Amino acid sequence: MPKQDQHSDQFYLDLLNQYVQGSISKENLHLLEKRALDDPFLGDALEGYYHQDKSLSRKHLMKMSTSENEKISSKIVSWRPWLAVAASLLLLLTFTFILKDNDFGAKENNSMVADTNSSENDQTYADLELQDEKLSTEVVNNKNPIEEKESTAASPPLSKINLEPTKAVVKDWAKQEEVVVEEKNLDIVATESEVIPRVEKTESQDSEDEEMAASEPEMKNKKVAIKGARSQNGEYVLDGVKIQDSAEKEGQVLNYVTGKVEDVDNLPLIGANVVVKRNNEVVAGAVTDLDGNYQISELDTGVAELEVVYTGYEAQRYGNAVIVPGVNNYDFKLEEGAMLDEVVVTSLGKDTKQSDQYMPEMGYEAFAEYINDARGISQSDFGGPAEILLQFEIQTDGSIEKIKVMESNNPSKNEEAILLLREGGLWKVNKPANPPFTATYRMVF
Amino acid sequence: MLRELNDIDLVKRFQSDEDLEGLAVLFSRYRTMIFGVCLKYFKDHDRAEDATMELFEILERRLKGKEIDSFKSWLYVVVKNHCFEKLRKSSKDLPRNKEAAIMYSEQVFHPDSISNENELQRMYQCLEKLKEAQKESVRLFYLESKNYEEIAQSLNIEWNKVRSNIQNGRRNLKNCMEENA
Numbered sequence: 118m119p120k121q122d123q124h125s126d127q128f129y130l131d132l133l134n135q136y137v138q139g140s141i142s143k144e145n146l147h148l149l150e151k152r153a154l155d156d157p158f159l160g161d162a163l164e165g166y167y168h169q170d171k172s173l174s175r176k177h178l179m180k181m182s183t184s185e186n187e188k189i190s191s192k193i194v195s196w197r198p199w200l201a202v203a204a205s206l207l208l209l210l211t212f213t214f215i216l217k218d219n220d221f222g223a224k225e226n227n228s229m230v231a232d233t234n235s236s237e238n239d240q241t242y243a244d245l246e247l248q249d250e251k252l253s254t255e256v257v258n259n260k261n262p263i264e265e266k267e268s269t270a271a272s273p274p275l276s277k278i279n280l281e282p283t284k285a286v287v288k289d290w291a292k293q294e295e296v297v298v299e300e301k302n303l304d305i306v307a308t309e310s311e312v313i314p315r316v317e318k319t320e321s322q323d324s325e326d327e328e329m330a331a332s333e334p335e336m337k338n339k340k341v342a343i344k345g346a347r348s349q350n351g352e353y354v355l356d357g358v359k360i361q362d363s364a365e366k367e368g369q370v371l372n373y374v375t376g377k378v379e380d381v382d383n384l385p386l387i388g389a390n391v392v393v394k395r396n397n398e399v400v401a402g403a404v405t406d407l408d409g410n411y412q413i414s415e416l417d418t419g420v421a422e423l424e425v426v427y428t429g430y431e432a433q434r435y436g437n438a439v440i441v442p443g444v445n446n447y448d449f450k451l452e453e454g455a456m457l458d459e460v461v462v463t464s465l466g467k468d469t470k471q472s473d474q475y476m477p478e479m480g481y482e483a484f485a486e487y488i489n490d491a492r493g494i495s496q497s498d499f500g501g502p503a504e505i506l507l508q509f510e511i512q513t514d515g516s517i518e519k520i521k522v523m524e525s526n527n528p529s530k531n532e533e534a535i536l537l538l539r540e541g542g543l544w545k546v547n548k549p550a551n552p553p554f555t556a557t558y559r560m561v562f
Numbered sequence: 563m564l565r566e567l568n569d570i571d572l573v574k575r576f577q578s579d580e581d582l583e584g585l586a587v588l589f590s591r592y593r594t595m596i597f598g599v600c601l602k603y604f605k606d607h608d609r610a611e612d613a614t615m616e617l618f619e620i621l622e623r624r625l626k627g628k629e630i631d632s633f634k635s636w637l638y639v640v641v642k643n644h645c646f647e648k649l650r651k652s653s654k655d656l657p658r659n660k661e662a663a664i665m666y667s668e669q670v671f672h673p674d675s676i677s678n679e680n681e682l683q684r685m686y687q688c689l690e691k692l693k694e695a696q697k698e699s700v701r702l703f704y705l706e707s708k709n710y711e712e713i714a715q716s717l718n719i720e721w722n723k724v725r726s727n728i729q730n731g732r733r734n735l736k737n738c739m740e741e742n743a
Binding site (some may be wrong): 126130133134137143144146147150151153154157158159160161162163164165166167168169173174177178180181387388407408427468504540 | 571579590591592593594596597599601602603605607608610611614615631632634635638639641643646647649650658672703707708709710721722725726728729730732741
């Protein structure tokens with residue numbers, strides 16, 4: 118009966134599909150639910166489907182897969198060469214209209230009417246012309262808003278524009294027999310303004326943990342408690358929406374750490390993981406809210422390590438954060454991307470970034486292969502492979518010392534990473550420098 | 563053939579020659595997940611579908627020149643952020659980050675994979691110390707192989723609560739077992 122979690126992501130994706138199709142076996146559902154305990158992505162998706170009518174979900178998925186997929190493949194096959202033609206045609210037409218308007222604008226009404234007629238004709242012509250490559254219109258229209266800001270993509274115009282190609286799909290690839298596509302269009306255009314979503318609050322986990330702590334005092338520093346967001350506004354809150362602090366009313370929060378996580382442009386980072394560590398052990402954590410704020414409550418006073426991890430950004434930490442009674446404020450400003458002069462070697466043996474100043478004596482490729490061969494077997498942890506940034510010193514003789522873990526998405530693998538690096542042979546420094554030379558290496562395995 | 567490539571290879575393919583087909587394969591691989599997450603946040607099929615379709619464009623744009631080592635976890639962040647941002651724009655009722663109470667970074671621990679007699683005994687002892695709801699959720703899930711829905715029914719709690727009960731329960735269980743080792 119004990120089953121080790123040894124399946125691939127693909128396996129669970131298939132199971133999720135079976136779940137939505139309603140064809141999953143009881144045993145597989147259990148496997149899926151077990152995986153969801155370690156994989157928040159899957160857990161969220163499962164939760165999303167659970168509360169919805171699955172036959173409706175299926176319809177939407179099918180529609181998306183036909184329209185989106187066909188759209189993409191048609192983009193690839195026929196669309197690209199047309200892009201330039203269609204775009205310039207459109208520009209030309211627009212331009213012509215403007216010119217015409219300017220030319221005739223001051224003239225008699227009669228000529229205005231005539232002109233309108235002619236532009237209408239042109240318009241129709243353009244429509245016909247573009248019917249096949251409707252998608253290119255989409256791109257022309259969308260390019261700018263998208264470029265400006267990601268959030269623009271959420272605005273209603275896009276959903277409308279997005280649907281144009283769907284219609285085109287129905288016409289052009291009518292053999293696809295998807296009548297659903299056509300009828301659905303109407304719904305979507307209308308949705309943006311009318312639906313006010315309510316987002317689930319996963320209530321009472323904290324209180325659960327508090328109770329737990331009350332009965333089990335020895336566990337109290339293992340507990341995680343999140344108290345929602347500060348009522349304070351981030352500068353990013355354009356619509357003036359505030360999130361009320363739920364912690365205050367409970368009146369039992371003694372020491373807490375709060376702060377804001379932003380990128381270098383002062384944009385809040387949503388969903389960044391902030392953890393409090395003591396003796397290298399995570400004792401509490403929180404995820405930043407919509408304004409990049411976080412709050413971690415019920416901490417013991419004293420020195421702790423605060424660390425924030427966010428995909429695509431450098432991890433950052435306060436090594437010796439002092440937690441005093443009351444409110445402790447620690448803000449983070451994260452830099453995007455990988456550290457300078459750092460080496461990324463994945464287990465696929467592909468180096469995405471190599472230092473030209475130093476390298477393993479066996480070479481980066483061979484080193485990656487070595488890591489790949491020597492690593493332990495388990496790779497079932499969520500988030501894919503372990504990714505650990507190591508810092509170390511290269512001595513004159515090429516030996517390495519003082520290996521430190523700078524960043525890790527999986528602390529349980531830290532030791533293994535250090536061991537692998539230590540056993541991985543000598544390193545050499547290309548440019549003459551005063552030894553010891555400090556180097557970093559991002560190990561992904 | 564494209565379908566046999568792994569995530570990272572597809573990402574690299576797209577990044578090196580803007581291979582939309584590769585991106586489409588990648589996207590369709592995760593479409594069910596993405597749509598599910600959007601459903602969780604919007605609780606509405608049409609809105610979730612909009613968000614999902616938009617995410618394709620977002621990926622197309624954001625993937626360029628991005629160094630990604632784990633596509634799936636990166637995607638998860640992008641999907642959530644997009645949903646949040648849409649919600650932020652359109653609704654006064656914003657989500658709270660209560661879900662953060664679940665910690666994923668810890669080592670995976672499944673009580674049903676314990677085979678050592680000693681540990682098993684310790685596990686049962688510790689199980690008894692758990693809060694009732696957590697204890698029952700963990701027990702029914704791991705030891706009786708019940709599904710979330712069955713557990714929700716038999717304990718008369720919300721479905722959403724089951725997952726957090728199991729999660730927090732096994733975390734506490736693990737801590738207890740380590741302390742008494």
